[in-house]
Amino acid sequence: MRENHIVVGTAGHIDHGKSALIKALTGVDPDRLKEEKERGMTTDLGFVFYGDDVTIIDVPGHEKFVRHMVAGASTIDFVMxxxxxxxxxMPQTIEHLEVLKLLAIKKGVVVITKKDLVKDDWLQIVIDEVKKLMYDTFLQDAPIIPVSSITKEGIDELKKVLDELITQTAAKKDRGIFRLCIDRCFTIKGFGTVVAGTVLSGKIKIGDTLELLPNKKKVKVRGIEVHNKKVTEVGTGFRSAINLVGTEKEEIKRGDVLAQPGYYKPSTFLNASLYLLKSAGKPLKNLTRLRIHLGTKEILGRIVLLDKKTLAPGQKAMAQFRLETPAVCDINDRYVVRTYSPQATIGGGVIIEPKATKAKGFDEKLIEHLQKVEAGDPGVMVEENLATNFELPRKVDEIAYDLNLPLPKVSEVIKQLLNNKKVLCIDEKRGLYYSQKNSEKLKNNIINILKEYHKNNPINTGIPQLELLKNISKGFDKSLLNYTLEKMSREKSVKLTDDNKMRLFDFKVVLDKNMDEIVKRLEEMFLVAEYKPPNYDAVLSQRLGDEKLVKKAYRYVLDTGILIFVGESIVIHKKMVEQAKEKLIQFLKSNKEIRISQFRDLLGASRKYVLPLLIYFDTHNVTIKRGDVRILGQKYR
Structure with a gap:
């Protein structure tokens, strides 16, 4: 078995002999239903194996069933x-070619069937027309092979071309997370429910637990078949039938997704790029109702153009689809859109954000973000995911879930971004990461807030941290703010004051003449009072100046540490506090312990003022309380 299973699609107008061609190539008739044989048309996807590890999908050509073509073509490696x-x-020939271009099919072969029904000169005319049609498309240089499925003329030559294309086909890119879009579901007696589809990414084995979406139902893998052979595991690109335990056939619909649990999420909002075909005929208006063909599902929804009022044929736009039923898809999934009625293919594109939130048009930040993510580079995707979360640092598993990327891949990208200094680890223990660009933006915000605060409060030494947090954002993560402030402090752009306030590093309070005079009077008042200081009301009653200025001056002397709040509404001049501290240390060095009454006598003050001062010294580790006495703190022994 090849490492990579090859899927070959067929496309073209109805009744142009696709099924007969596949039978001529493989000996197997892809038409499964009696009704299909009677009508001579394939109404559902037929799957036939060509060689050991190649599936040929007979994609229907009937206009009514174009959704089936998208279902098959979305997983093919090349096309016949x-x-x-x-x-x-014919008209559907052109439409199918447009769809294949929209689905980004890169290579293929053109097969002219029923050559036995026409003369050589007519055949040459058809070949010339085909060359004109294929000009400037992915099939421009593709081989054109005329064949007859009846006489088998040209079949051997076609087989050689197919074998060459198969050999040239590279392994499908694997995102590492298992996902399969279900296109068939049936029941086998004695085994139960079986689903079929092509594995789009990841790998599973028998016994694995998976999730059926959008119903979010957990199921277990009982058995796996590839190419009608039982296997124990299956990976990306293989056409597979999977026997499930834990669900019934009636619970599963075509278009449902079987996936690794914990990554994919049903969503009614999809952000995408959209190209409107030149053949669309008229501009696409905002909020137009459309049919969106995604994976193996057709979903109705309305389009919200994000960067244009209307989308002209031949133009590209960023858009959001607002779906009527949830979709389960991945970043970089291709899709096709058709008009609601009458049905016609008008465009398609790439899913950029499969778990989007409701958006409005002309949001410049969103448009710029989508343009960056559109390329699908994991490094850019992770960087943008962090950049769009300004208020919150993120964990690796959160990023992996958002982007449908494997944890090891996200961890690898985070390491690269850390080395390139595009990401910061703000909490190694909790594994929290933050965008470097956002960090610079946050620092600038803090600096601007502090500048404004200093301008409006020129004699305040700084802004309380809680007030700073409110000014930045209500939803801001506290650990991120602490990290940022510590970083800014190390960089000497801000400084944390002794009373837990934040100021610009080079900020200095400059007092005007009136304020300076009031501050001096306050200092003198508390120095004279020694250990019997006045309370706040008493200070105001002294009429040291304009009451508003006195209040500001009082706050200033507290903020700057000229006066010290020791507790119980008691404020003492810092010189008195230092003096009391020295007396206390000297006493304890001589006497080992001190009682409240002894400290009272030492200072010549009442218990009302002495007790709060002793408690203040306890909290600053000058003393240690033991029962009714205090001993000297370890630092001062």
Missing amino acids: FVIAADDGI
Whole structure:
């Protein structure tokens, strides 16, 4: 078995002989239903194996069932584009080619069927028309092989071309997280429910637990078949039938997704890029109702154009789809849109954000973000995910869930971004990461807030941290703020004051003449009072100046530490506090312990003032309380 299973799609107008061609190539008729054989048309996807590890999908050509073509084409490696020699190019021929371009199919072969029904000169005319049609498309240089499925003429040559294309096909890119879009569901007697589809990413084995979406139902893998052979595991690119335990056939619909639990989330908002085909005929208006073909599902929804009022044919736009039923998809998934009625393919594009939130048009930040993420580079995706979370640092598992990326891949990208200094680890223990750009933005915000605060409060030494937090944002993470302030403090752009306030590092309070005079009077008042200081009301009653200025001056002397709040509404001049501290230390060095009454006598003050002062010294580790006495703190022994 090849490491990578090859999926070959067929496309082209109805009744141009796709199913007959596949039978001629493989000996197997892809038409499964009796009704299909009677009508001579394939109404659902037929799957036929070509060689050991190659599936040929018979994609229907009937206009009514274009959604089936998208379901098959979304997983193919290359295409056999079929055009009948007797009919030539038909309307659905052109539409199918447009769809394949929208689905970013890169290579293929053009097969002219029914060559036995036409003369050579007519066949050459058809070939020339086909070359014109394929000009400037992915099939421009593709081989054109005329064949007859009846006489088998040209079939061997076609097989050689197919074998060459198969050999040239590289392994599908694997995102590492298992996902399969279900296109068939049936029951086998004695085994139960079986789902079929192509594995889009990841790998599973028998016994694994998976999740059925959008129902979010957990199921277990009982058995796996690939190419009608039982296997124990299956990976990206393989056409697979998976026997499930824990669900019934009736609970599963075509278009549902079988996935690794914990990554994919049903969403009714999808952000995407959209290209409107030149053949669309008229501009696409905002909020137009459309049919969105995504994976194996058709969903109705309305389009919100994010960067244009209307989208002209041949133009590209950023858009949001607001769906009527939830979709489960991934970043970089291709999709096709059709008009609601009458149905016609008008465009398609790439899913950029499969778990979007409701957006409005002309949001410049969102548009710029989507343009960056559109390329699908994991480094850019992780960096942008962090950048869009300004208020909160993020964990690796949160980023992995948002982006549908494996944890090891996100961890690897985070390491690279750390080395490139594009990401900061703000809490190694909790594994919290933050965007470097956002960090600079946050620091600038803090500096601007402090500048404004100093301007409006010129004699305040700084802003309380809680007030600073409120000014930045209500939803801001506290650990992030602490990290940022500590970093800014180390960088000497801000400084934390002794009373837990934040100021600009080079900020200094400059007092005007009136304020300076009031401050001096306050100092003198508390120095004279020694250990019997006045309370706040008593200070105001002294009429040291304009009451508003006195209040500001009082706050200033407290903020600057000229006066010290020792507790119980008692404020003492810092010189008196230092003096009391020295007396206390000297006493304890001589006497080992001191009682409240002894400290009272030492200072010549009443218990009302002495007790709060002793408690203040306890909290600053000058003394240690033991019962009714205090001893000297370790630092001062």
